[in-house]
Amino acid sequence: MFSVQPFEAKELGNASFLVADPDAKVAAVIDPFRDVDIYLTHAEKLGFRVTHALDTHIHNDFVSGARELKALAGTHIDPLQPDADLALGSFTLRALHTPGHTPEHRSYLVLEQGQPKALFSGGAVMVGGTARTDLFGPASATRLGLESLRTLQVRLRGLPDEIAVYPTHGSGSFCGISGGAGHETTLGTERLTNPYFMTTEVMQFLARILDQHRYPTYYEDMGAINTAGAPLIGRRPAPPKKLQAGDVAQLMKDGAAVIDVRRGVDYDKGHIAGSYCVGLLPGEAFSAWVGWLVDRRRKIVLAGGNDRQNQEAQRQLLRIGFDNIAGTLDGGMEAWEASGRELSTFETAGIEDMARWIISGEEVTVVDARDDHEWGSGHVPGAIHMYVPDVPHHAHDIPTTAPVAVHCGVGYRAGIAASLLEQAGLKRIIHVNAPYEDWAGRLHLAETVPT
Incomplete structure (x- = not known):
């Protein structure tokens, strides 16, 4: 019997999954985030070995953690070819070619005694939706849209309604429009309620899937970063360095971006002029907005948060490959004012x-x-x-x-x-x-x- 443990990155609208055989004590991670301590800590607690890491596609919204798992745990990261099987204890993972969101997209089918039980669908099937097909530009968006239609109507046709579906992309993801919350559904539910499954006429399907919201500009180089491999950050990156007000002022003069992680109403009461008001709030796309507005080559200073908030902000930024974090403003706005510098207000x-x-x-x-x-x-x-x-x-x-x-x-x-x-x-x-x-x-x- 297999078990599934989801790990959510709510700021990205995404989830990754640790699928394991509890008896054999072996596990694989599907679409791992870069901060792999979350998987290793969970696996160690249960006595599991993480033997494999599998990405459903080359991600445009976050850095894959597969290389981190290989470096830290010796995890195998070789991609499965379509229709290839991976035995993992008492169950098997089978790679299905499910293009649409990306050309190489794979979904992973869980088989127990040869019977399909679950599907890790990446972006091929979302709760109430499917992932966008325009990330490679307008020239390929229509072609990939047709592939998405074929995936839903033909490639997945033989799978039974009752199998569980675990999508990576979900509500809040810029990679697609989801009609529902959560990262678990069934194939039968989606066939009955998902408008992309229910739309079988080609032009209507294309009109729907091509009518997307804009996506963050940092997506444009994320595919290349994942293809080449991002720098390794280790299991627990050191907390951001604490900076004095004078250091922050000099960094700003040199072009650094100051990200104020407080709530907007607190920012309004007093903030560093020229900083960015991007609150680290539950359910908000903190890292995506930073990635949209700040060039990844700029140094970043975090301001306004406590130690826990600053470390969480660092974690979320590292997930999207924003590694150039110079530090945090020690003492917050009070320290800025105490240094003789003014605060701006709205x-x-x-x-x-x-x-x-x-x-x-x-x-x-x-x-x-x-x-x-x-x-x-x-x-x-x-x-x-x-x-x-x-x-x-x-x-x-x-x-x-x-x-x-x-x-x-x-x-x-x-x-x-x-x-x-x-x-x-x-x-x-x-x-x-x-x-x-x-x-x-x-x-x-x-x-x-x-x-």
């Missing part, structure tokens, strides 16, 4: 503030930092649409005659956008830290973009 606005401005016609420039799909589903009349990653390039288009109030869907991305507006030189910035649906829907202010 006004924080809520539902009542937005209602007052709009109803009274008060002179405020509203910037909507949501993505194109969200904007198209409804927005405040007169607002300027500027998705977060576009702010550094188009902030100069925003009128500066009135205060600028920036909002998003909840408030998290608005905080990021506000910090980018400050970097662009804007002075009167208001961070709207309130759910868009609460104030726009209540006031019936949202207009929909014609389609």
